[in-house]
Amino acid sequence: MTTNEQIARTLVLPYLNHAVRMFESGYASAADIDAGMRFGCGYPQGPLATVDELGAATVRDQLAERYAETGDPLHQPADLLEKLAADGRTLAEAAQGDDRAEPQLRHDIATVGVVGTGTMASGIAQVFASKGYDVVYVGRSEEKVAGVQTAIAKSLDRLVSKGKLEESAKEAVLGRLTGATSREALATADLVVEAIAEELEVKKELFADLDRICKPGAILATTTSSLPIAACAAATSRPESVIGMHFFNPAPVMKLVEVVTTGQTGADVDETVRALCAKVGKLAVSCGDRAGFIVNCLLFPYLNDAVKLHEAGTSLAEIDTAIKEQAGFPMGPFELLDVVGNDVSLAIEKELHAEFGHDGFAPAATLEQVVAEGRLGRKTGQGFHDYAR
Numbered sequence: 001m002t003t004n005e006q007i008a009r010t011l012v013l014p015y016l017n018h019a020v021r022m023f024e025s026g027y028a029s030a031a032d033i034d035a036g037m038r039f040g041c042g043y044p045q046g047p048l049a050t051v052d053e054l055g056a057a058t059v060r061d062q063l064a065e066r067y068a069e070t071g072d073p074l075h076q077p078a079d080l081l082e083k084l085a086a087d088g089r090t091l092a093e094a095a096q097g098d099d100r101a102e103p104q105l106r107h108d109i110a111t112v113g114v115v116g117t118g119t120m121a122s123g124i125a126q127v128f129a130s131k132g133y134d135v136v137y138v139g140r141s142e143e144k145v146a147g148v149q150t151a152i153a154k155s156l157d158r159l160v161s162k163g164k165l166e167e168s169a170k171e172a173v174l175g176r177l178t179g180a181t182s183r184e185a186l187a188t189a190d191l192v193v194e195a196i197a198e199e200l201e202v203k204k205e206l207f208a209d210l211d212r213i214c215k216p217g218a219i220l221a222t223t224t225s226s227l228p229i230a231a232c233a234a235a236t237s238r239p240e241s242v243i244g245m246h247f248f249n250p251a252p253v254m255k256l257v258e259v260v261t262t263g264q265t266g267a268d269v270d271e272t273v274r275a276l277c278a279k280v281g282k283l284a285v286s287c288g289d290r291a292g293f294i295v296n297c298l299l300f301p302y303l304n305d306a307v308k309l310h311e312a313g314t315s316l317a318e319i320d321t322a323i324k325e326q327a328g329f330p331m332g333p334f335e336l337l338d339v340v341g342n343d344v345s346l347a348i349e350k351e352l353h354a355e356f357g358h359d360g361f362a363p364a365a366t367l368e369q370v371v372a373e374g375r376l377g378r379k380t381g382q383g384f385h386d387y388a389r
Contacts, residue, residue, distance in 0.1 A: 007319055008326035010309060011333070012050075013063050014360075015302040017078055019047035023091065024080040028294050030095035032285035036294035039256035039283055040248055042330040047298065048091045056084035056091070074301075074360040103275040103284075106268035107219060110134060113189035115206060117144040120223060121195035122151040123251030129176040130252070131280040136178045136185050145179035152177065155252060187213055191276070193245055195223045203227060204235040211236035219269055221245040225296060226351050229289045230262040240266040243273055246293060247282075257282045262289045291355035292348065300348050306333035307364035316384055334384040337367075338377035342384070346371050 001009075019037075023030050034046020051059050060081040067075040084094065112128045114121050117139035125148060129135045139145040156173060159165035178185070186192050192210055196202060203222060210220050220242045222232050233242035244260025257277045261270050270286070277284035287294050306319055320332020337345050346367050353361040370376075370383060377383035 003318070004322040004326050007309070007314060007322035009062060010066070011302055011305055011319075011323065012327050013059070013066055014074055014305060015298060016047050016051050016059055017063055017074065017076075017081070018298055018301060020051060020078040020080055020091070022294070022297070023048060023095070024078055027290070028285065028287045029098045030091055031098065032287065033294055033298075035283060036256065036258065036285045037298060039254070040258075040295035041299060044328040048095075051081075052090045052092055056081050056089070060085045072360050074358055103271045103278070105272050105275045105279075107190065107217060107272045109190045109219075109272070109276055111136065111189045111191075113138070113186040113192035113214075114195065115183070115186070115192065115210075116195035117148050118195065119151075120247065120249055120251060122148045122155075123249065124193055124195060124223070124247055125177060126152045126155055126173070126252050127247075127280050127282075129173045132176070133280075134176050134178070136180060136189060138180050138183055138185060140181065142181060145181060148179060149174070149177060183209055183213055186210065187215060189214060189218060191219045191221060191273075193221045193223060195247075198224060198226060200227050200231055203232050207232045207235040207242070211238060217241070219243065219273065221273065223247055225293070226291060226348060229260055230264070233262055233264060239264040241269055243269055244289070244293075245273060245277075248295075255281070255283050256295070257284050258293045258295065259284045259286050260289055260293055261286070291351045296348050297352065300345060300352060301361055303333045303337055303345060304349050304361070304364050304367065307337075307367050310334075311364060311366050338383035338385055338387070341377045341379055342367060343371050343376050 019033055022028060023033055030048050034048050037043045037046050060077045063075055063077040084091065111134045114125045114135060114137040121137065125135045125137045137148055139148065153174060156165060156170040160167055160170055192214060194203065194206055196206060207220060214220065218241065220236065222229055222244055223246055224244060225246050229242065229244045233239035236242060242262065243265050244258065246258035246260060248254035248256050259270065259273050259277065274284040274286065285294060292300065309319060310316060316334045320334050323329050323332045346363055349361065349363040353363065374380060375382045378387050381388040
Protein backbone atom coordinates (compact mmCIF):
# COMPACT_ATOMS: atom_id res chain seq x y z
CA MET A 1 0.00 0.00 0.00
CA THR A 2 1.37 3.43 -0.94
CA THR A 3 1.66 6.27 1.57
CA ASN A 4 -1.14 8.13 -0.18
CA GLU A 5 -3.39 5.09 0.03
CA GLN A 6 -2.60 4.70 3.72
CA ILE A 7 -3.39 8.37 4.45
CA ALA A 8 -6.70 8.16 2.58
CA ARG A 9 -7.69 4.94 4.34
CA THR A 10 -6.82 6.40 7.75
CA LEU A 11 -9.11 9.39 7.21
CA VAL A 12 -11.89 7.99 5.04
CA LEU A 13 -12.65 4.76 6.93
CA PRO A 14 -13.97 6.48 10.10
CA TYR A 15 -16.05 8.82 7.90
CA LEU A 16 -17.65 5.81 6.22
CA ASN A 17 -18.27 4.20 9.61
CA HIS A 18 -19.97 7.36 10.93
CA ALA A 19 -22.22 7.42 7.88
CA VAL A 20 -23.25 3.80 8.34
CA ARG A 21 -24.05 4.47 11.99
CA MET A 22 -26.10 7.53 11.02
CA PHE A 23 -28.20 5.40 8.67
CA GLU A 24 -28.35 2.53 11.16
CA SER A 25 -29.73 4.85 13.86
CA GLY A 26 -32.57 6.00 11.60
CA TYR A 27 -31.45 9.63 11.79
CA ALA A 28 -31.53 10.05 8.01
CA SER A 29 -32.23 7.91 4.96
CA ALA A 30 -29.44 6.39 2.91
CA ALA A 31 -30.42 8.53 -0.07
CA ASP A 32 -30.34 11.73 1.99
CA ILE A 33 -26.98 10.89 3.60
CA ASP A 34 -25.38 10.27 0.23
CA ALA A 35 -27.02 13.30 -1.39
CA GLY A 36 -25.97 15.48 1.55
CA MET A 37 -22.28 14.71 1.08
CA ARG A 38 -22.42 14.86 -2.71
CA PHE A 39 -24.22 18.19 -2.96
CA GLY A 40 -23.05 19.73 0.32
CA CYS A 41 -19.35 18.91 -0.15
CA GLY A 42 -18.99 18.16 -3.84
CA TYR A 43 -17.89 14.58 -3.24
CA PRO A 44 -17.98 12.29 -6.29
CA GLN A 45 -20.28 9.88 -4.47
CA GLY A 46 -21.87 9.46 -1.06
CA PRO A 47 -20.31 7.47 1.77
CA LEU A 48 -22.87 4.67 1.71
CA ALA A 49 -22.43 4.19 -2.03
CA THR A 50 -18.68 4.05 -1.36
CA VAL A 51 -19.18 1.31 1.22
CA ASP A 52 -21.19 -0.68 -1.31
CA GLU A 53 -18.50 -0.15 -3.94
CA LEU A 54 -15.74 -1.37 -1.62
CA GLY A 55 -17.90 -4.08 -0.07
CA ALA A 56 -19.21 -4.18 3.48
CA ALA A 57 -16.84 -7.02 4.43
CA THR A 58 -13.79 -5.11 3.16
CA VAL A 59 -14.75 -1.94 5.02
CA ARG A 60 -15.55 -3.98 8.13
CA ASP A 61 -12.16 -5.73 8.02
CA GLN A 62 -10.17 -2.53 7.44
CA LEU A 63 -11.99 -0.77 10.27
CA ALA A 64 -11.37 -3.75 12.55
CA GLU A 65 -7.63 -3.44 11.81
CA ARG A 66 -7.77 0.28 12.61
CA TYR A 67 -9.72 -0.38 15.82
CA ALA A 68 -7.13 -2.94 16.91
CA GLU A 69 -4.42 -0.30 16.41
CA THR A 70 -6.14 2.66 18.07
CA GLY A 71 -8.70 1.25 20.51
CA ASP A 72 -10.88 4.22 19.49
CA PRO A 73 -14.57 3.20 19.72
CA LEU A 74 -15.24 5.36 16.66
CA HIS A 75 -13.15 2.89 14.65
CA GLN A 76 -15.08 -0.15 15.82
CA PRO A 77 -17.09 -1.40 12.83
CA ALA A 78 -20.78 -0.42 13.00
CA ASP A 79 -23.09 -3.30 13.88
CA LEU A 80 -24.82 -2.90 10.51
CA LEU A 81 -21.52 -3.43 8.70
CA GLU A 82 -21.06 -6.68 10.59
CA LYS A 83 -24.58 -7.77 9.66
CA LEU A 84 -24.27 -6.82 6.00
CA ALA A 85 -20.91 -8.56 5.73
CA ALA A 86 -22.35 -11.71 7.29
CA ASP A 87 -25.42 -11.65 5.04
CA GLY A 88 -23.57 -10.65 1.86
CA ARG A 89 -25.93 -7.71 1.39
CA THR A 90 -25.42 -4.07 0.43
CA LEU A 91 -26.55 -0.85 2.05
CA ALA A 92 -28.63 -0.17 -1.06
CA GLU A 93 -30.51 -3.39 -0.36
CA ALA A 94 -30.87 -2.51 3.32
CA ALA A 95 -32.33 0.88 2.33
CA GLN A 96 -35.00 -0.53 0.02
CA GLY A 97 -38.44 0.74 0.97
CA ASP A 98 -37.11 4.08 2.27
CA ASP A 99 -38.45 6.01 -0.72
CA ARG A 100 -41.01 8.71 0.06
CA ALA A 101 -43.71 10.14 -2.15
CA GLU A 102 -42.88 13.40 -3.90
CA PRO A 103 -43.67 16.22 -1.44
CA GLN A 104 -46.56 18.59 -2.09
CA LEU A 105 -47.17 22.17 -1.00
CA ARG A 106 -49.61 21.92 1.91
CA HIS A 107 -49.45 25.70 2.50
CA ASP A 108 -49.78 28.44 -0.11
CA ILE A 109 -46.48 30.29 -0.41
CA ALA A 110 -46.51 33.56 -2.34
CA THR A 111 -44.47 35.97 -0.20
CA VAL A 112 -41.20 35.03 1.48
CA GLY A 113 -39.64 37.06 4.26
CA VAL A 114 -35.89 37.05 4.90
CA VAL A 115 -34.35 38.43 8.10
CA GLY A 116 -30.71 39.43 7.79
CA THR A 117 -28.47 41.30 5.37
CA GLY A 118 -25.33 39.18 5.18
CA THR A 119 -24.11 36.97 2.35
CA MET A 120 -26.42 34.10 3.24
CA ALA A 121 -29.51 36.29 3.64
CA SER A 122 -28.83 38.05 0.33
CA GLY A 123 -28.33 34.72 -1.41
CA ILE A 124 -31.58 33.28 -0.04
CA ALA A 125 -33.51 36.39 -1.06
CA GLN A 126 -32.06 36.03 -4.57
CA VAL A 127 -33.01 32.35 -4.75
CA PHE A 128 -36.68 33.00 -4.01
CA ALA A 129 -37.00 36.19 -6.07
CA SER A 130 -35.38 34.44 -9.05
CA LYS A 131 -38.08 31.78 -8.92
CA GLY A 132 -40.98 34.23 -8.96
CA TYR A 133 -41.63 34.78 -5.25
CA ASP A 134 -42.16 38.23 -3.77
CA VAL A 135 -39.47 38.72 -1.14
CA VAL A 136 -39.48 41.11 1.80
CA TYR A 137 -36.09 41.32 3.49
CA VAL A 138 -35.43 43.08 6.76
CA GLY A 139 -32.20 44.66 8.01
CA ARG A 140 -31.18 46.84 10.91
CA SER A 141 -30.45 49.99 8.88
CA GLU A 142 -31.20 51.58 5.53
CA GLU A 143 -27.54 51.14 4.63
CA LYS A 144 -27.63 47.38 5.27
CA VAL A 145 -30.94 47.01 3.42
CA ALA A 146 -29.49 48.85 0.41
CA GLY A 147 -26.47 46.56 0.57
CA VAL A 148 -28.67 43.51 -0.07
CA GLN A 149 -30.13 45.07 -3.22
CA THR A 150 -26.62 45.96 -4.41
CA ALA A 151 -25.24 42.49 -3.69
CA ILE A 152 -28.08 40.77 -5.55
CA ALA A 153 -27.81 43.18 -8.49
CA LYS A 154 -24.08 42.40 -8.78
CA SER A 155 -24.78 38.67 -8.63
CA LEU A 156 -27.40 38.96 -11.36
CA ASP A 157 -25.10 41.17 -13.45
CA ARG A 158 -22.54 38.35 -13.47
CA LEU A 159 -25.19 35.99 -14.81
CA VAL A 160 -26.16 38.51 -17.50
CA SER A 161 -22.51 38.95 -18.54
CA LYS A 162 -22.16 35.17 -18.88
CA GLY A 163 -25.28 34.96 -21.02
CA LYS A 164 -27.17 32.98 -18.39
CA LEU A 165 -29.80 35.66 -17.71
CA GLU A 166 -31.57 38.27 -19.79
CA GLU A 167 -31.44 41.89 -18.67
CA SER A 168 -35.24 41.94 -18.53
CA ALA A 169 -35.24 38.89 -16.24
CA LYS A 170 -32.72 40.59 -13.96
CA GLU A 171 -34.98 43.65 -13.65
CA ALA A 172 -37.95 41.39 -12.91
CA VAL A 173 -36.04 39.69 -10.08
CA LEU A 174 -35.00 43.02 -8.57
CA GLY A 175 -38.60 44.20 -8.88
CA ARG A 176 -39.76 41.36 -6.63
CA LEU A 177 -37.47 42.51 -3.78
CA THR A 178 -38.69 44.86 -1.08
CA GLY A 179 -36.36 46.00 1.71
CA ALA A 180 -37.44 47.19 5.15
CA THR A 181 -35.90 48.14 8.47
CA SER A 182 -38.90 47.07 10.55
CA ARG A 183 -39.86 43.46 11.20
CA GLU A 184 -43.49 44.55 11.00
CA ALA A 185 -43.05 44.37 7.20
CA LEU A 186 -43.11 40.56 7.57
CA ALA A 187 -46.75 40.51 8.70
CA THR A 188 -48.06 39.19 5.37
CA ALA A 189 -45.24 36.70 4.64
CA ASP A 190 -46.20 33.05 4.17
CA LEU A 191 -42.69 31.87 5.03
CA VAL A 192 -39.99 33.73 6.95
CA VAL A 193 -36.38 32.55 6.77
CA GLU A 194 -33.93 34.04 9.27
CA ALA A 195 -30.21 34.26 8.52
CA ILE A 196 -28.92 36.38 11.40
CA ALA A 197 -26.04 35.83 13.85
CA GLU A 198 -25.41 32.30 15.14
CA GLU A 199 -26.24 33.27 18.70
CA LEU A 200 -29.07 31.40 20.40
CA GLU A 201 -30.37 34.25 22.54
CA VAL A 202 -30.47 36.57 19.52
CA LYS A 203 -32.39 33.98 17.51
CA LYS A 204 -34.82 33.26 20.37
CA GLU A 205 -35.61 36.97 20.65
CA LEU A 206 -36.23 37.09 16.91
CA PHE A 207 -38.55 34.08 16.92
CA ALA A 208 -40.58 35.49 19.79
CA ASP A 209 -40.99 38.69 17.77
CA LEU A 210 -41.87 36.80 14.58
CA ASP A 211 -44.50 34.89 16.56
CA ARG A 212 -46.07 38.24 17.47
CA ILE A 213 -45.84 39.71 13.98
CA CYS A 214 -46.49 36.90 11.52
CA LYS A 215 -49.94 35.76 10.48
CA PRO A 216 -51.39 32.45 11.66
CA GLY A 217 -50.14 29.58 9.52
CA ALA A 218 -46.93 31.34 8.47
CA ILE A 219 -43.90 29.03 8.49
CA LEU A 220 -40.91 30.25 10.51
CA ALA A 221 -37.56 28.85 9.38
CA THR A 222 -34.00 29.17 10.65
CA THR A 223 -30.86 28.70 8.57
CA THR A 224 -28.80 27.73 11.62
CA SER A 225 -26.13 25.13 11.00
CA SER A 226 -25.51 24.38 14.65
CA LEU A 227 -28.02 25.71 17.15
CA PRO A 228 -31.04 23.75 18.50
CA ILE A 229 -34.11 24.52 16.43
CA ALA A 230 -36.35 23.35 19.28
CA ALA A 231 -35.06 26.26 21.38
CA CYS A 232 -36.14 28.70 18.65
CA ALA A 233 -39.52 26.95 18.44
CA ALA A 234 -39.97 27.15 22.21
CA ALA A 235 -39.76 30.94 21.97
CA THR A 236 -43.02 30.91 20.00
CA SER A 237 -46.60 29.83 20.60
CA ARG A 238 -46.51 27.86 17.34
CA PRO A 239 -43.69 25.28 17.57
CA GLU A 240 -45.46 23.19 14.94
CA SER A 241 -44.67 25.95 12.41
CA VAL A 242 -40.92 26.17 13.13
CA ILE A 243 -38.40 24.29 10.98
CA GLY A 244 -34.78 24.38 9.89
CA MET A 245 -33.77 25.28 6.33
CA HIS A 246 -29.99 25.02 6.28
CA PHE A 247 -28.87 26.52 2.97
CA PHE A 248 -25.25 26.14 1.90
CA ASN A 249 -23.11 29.08 0.88
CA PRO A 250 -23.36 30.58 -1.71
CA ALA A 251 -27.11 29.92 -1.65
CA PRO A 252 -27.78 30.78 -5.33
CA VAL A 253 -25.17 28.22 -6.41
CA MET A 254 -25.27 25.40 -3.85
CA LYS A 255 -28.05 22.93 -4.55
CA LEU A 256 -28.44 21.40 -1.08
CA VAL A 257 -30.81 22.41 1.71
CA GLU A 258 -30.95 20.40 4.94
CA VAL A 259 -34.58 20.44 6.12
CA VAL A 260 -34.51 19.91 9.86
CA THR A 261 -37.56 19.01 11.93
CA THR A 262 -38.05 19.02 15.69
CA GLY A 263 -40.36 16.64 17.52
CA GLN A 264 -43.09 19.27 17.23
CA THR A 265 -42.73 20.37 13.60
CA GLY A 266 -45.97 19.71 11.73
CA ALA A 267 -45.87 17.09 8.97
CA ASP A 268 -47.59 19.62 6.69
CA VAL A 269 -44.87 22.19 7.38
CA ASP A 270 -42.11 19.66 6.71
CA GLU A 271 -43.68 18.53 3.44
CA THR A 272 -44.33 22.10 2.30
CA VAL A 273 -40.74 23.16 2.89
CA ARG A 274 -39.38 20.12 1.05
CA ALA A 275 -41.73 20.79 -1.87
CA LEU A 276 -40.76 24.47 -1.87
CA CYS A 277 -37.07 23.56 -2.05
CA ALA A 278 -37.79 21.55 -5.20
CA LYS A 279 -39.75 24.47 -6.70
CA VAL A 280 -36.76 26.80 -6.30
CA GLY A 281 -34.34 24.26 -7.75
CA LYS A 282 -32.86 22.94 -4.51
CA LEU A 283 -32.41 19.38 -3.29
CA ALA A 284 -33.87 18.90 0.18
CA VAL A 285 -32.51 16.26 2.53
CA SER A 286 -34.35 15.50 5.77
CA CYS A 287 -32.95 15.03 9.26
CA GLY A 288 -33.70 15.68 12.91
CA ASP A 289 -32.76 18.48 15.28
CA ARG A 290 -29.27 17.43 16.36
CA ALA A 291 -25.86 19.13 16.25
CA GLY A 292 -24.23 18.96 12.84
CA PHE A 293 -27.31 17.66 10.98
CA ILE A 294 -26.07 15.37 8.18
CA VAL A 295 -23.22 17.17 6.45
CA ASN A 296 -21.35 18.82 9.31
CA CYS A 297 -21.77 15.73 11.49
CA LEU A 298 -19.91 13.64 8.91
CA LEU A 299 -17.54 16.28 7.57
CA PHE A 300 -15.97 17.85 10.65
CA PRO A 301 -14.82 14.72 12.51
CA TYR A 302 -12.96 13.78 9.30
CA LEU A 303 -11.36 17.25 9.17
CA ASN A 304 -10.45 16.98 12.84
CA ASP A 305 -8.89 13.56 12.23
CA ALA A 306 -6.79 15.12 9.47
CA VAL A 307 -5.40 17.66 11.93
CA LYS A 308 -4.54 14.85 14.35
CA LEU A 309 -2.81 12.93 11.57
CA HIS A 310 -0.73 16.04 10.85
CA GLU A 311 0.12 16.29 14.54
CA ALA A 312 1.41 12.72 14.31
CA GLY A 313 3.95 13.79 11.70
CA THR A 314 2.32 13.69 8.25
CA SER A 315 2.72 16.94 6.30
CA LEU A 316 -0.19 19.15 5.26
CA ALA A 317 0.71 18.75 1.60
CA GLU A 318 0.87 14.96 1.85
CA ILE A 319 -2.58 14.76 3.44
CA ASP A 320 -4.23 17.23 1.07
CA THR A 321 -2.73 15.51 -1.96
CA ALA A 322 -3.61 11.99 -0.80
CA ILE A 323 -7.26 12.86 -0.19
CA LYS A 324 -7.68 14.50 -3.60
CA GLU A 325 -5.88 11.74 -5.47
CA GLN A 326 -7.19 8.69 -3.62
CA ALA A 327 -10.66 9.73 -2.37
CA GLY A 328 -11.46 12.08 -5.24
CA PHE A 329 -12.56 14.85 -2.87
CA PRO A 330 -12.46 18.30 -4.50
CA MET A 331 -10.25 19.79 -1.77
CA GLY A 332 -7.82 18.43 0.76
CA PRO A 333 -8.90 18.75 4.41
CA PHE A 334 -6.58 21.65 5.20
CA GLU A 335 -7.57 23.53 2.08
CA LEU A 336 -11.21 23.08 3.12
CA LEU A 337 -10.61 24.08 6.75
CA ASP A 338 -9.03 27.31 5.53
CA VAL A 339 -12.00 28.01 3.21
CA VAL A 340 -14.60 27.34 5.92
CA GLY A 341 -12.63 29.28 8.51
CA ASN A 342 -10.74 27.58 11.31
CA ASP A 343 -12.71 29.48 13.95
CA VAL A 344 -15.99 28.23 12.46
CA SER A 345 -14.56 24.71 12.19
CA LEU A 346 -13.45 24.76 15.82
CA ALA A 347 -16.87 25.94 16.99
CA ILE A 348 -18.62 23.15 15.07
CA GLU A 349 -16.22 20.51 16.38
CA LYS A 350 -16.87 21.71 19.94
CA GLU A 351 -20.62 21.40 19.36
CA LEU A 352 -20.25 17.87 18.02
CA HIS A 353 -18.07 16.91 20.98
CA ALA A 354 -20.65 18.31 23.39
CA GLU A 355 -23.54 16.60 21.56
CA PHE A 356 -22.06 13.12 21.22
CA GLY A 357 -19.46 13.01 23.99
CA HIS A 358 -16.96 10.94 21.98
CA ASP A 359 -13.36 11.61 22.99
CA GLY A 360 -12.48 11.22 19.31
CA PHE A 361 -14.56 14.32 18.54
CA ALA A 362 -12.56 16.53 20.92
CA PRO A 363 -10.99 19.34 18.87
CA ALA A 364 -7.40 18.69 17.84
CA ALA A 365 -4.86 20.78 19.76
CA THR A 366 -3.44 22.29 16.57
CA LEU A 367 -6.89 23.45 15.47
CA GLU A 368 -7.24 25.22 18.82
CA GLN A 369 -3.77 26.70 18.34
CA VAL A 370 -4.25 28.17 14.86
CA VAL A 371 -7.46 29.83 16.01
CA ALA A 372 -5.77 31.26 19.13
CA GLU A 373 -3.05 32.67 16.87
CA GLY A 374 -5.60 34.31 14.59
CA ARG A 375 -4.76 32.05 11.63
CA LEU A 376 -8.36 31.60 10.62
CA GLY A 377 -7.83 30.69 6.98
CA ARG A 378 -8.31 32.48 3.69
CA LYS A 379 -10.24 35.32 5.30
CA THR A 380 -7.18 36.35 7.33
CA GLY A 381 -4.54 35.42 4.73
CA GLN A 382 -3.16 32.66 6.93
CA GLY A 383 -4.49 29.39 8.22
CA PHE A 384 -2.96 25.96 7.90
CA HIS A 385 -1.69 27.26 4.56
CA ASP A 386 -0.34 30.76 3.86
CA TYR A 387 -2.41 32.89 1.46
CA ALA A 388 -0.52 36.16 1.91
CA ARG A 389 0.87 37.00 -1.50
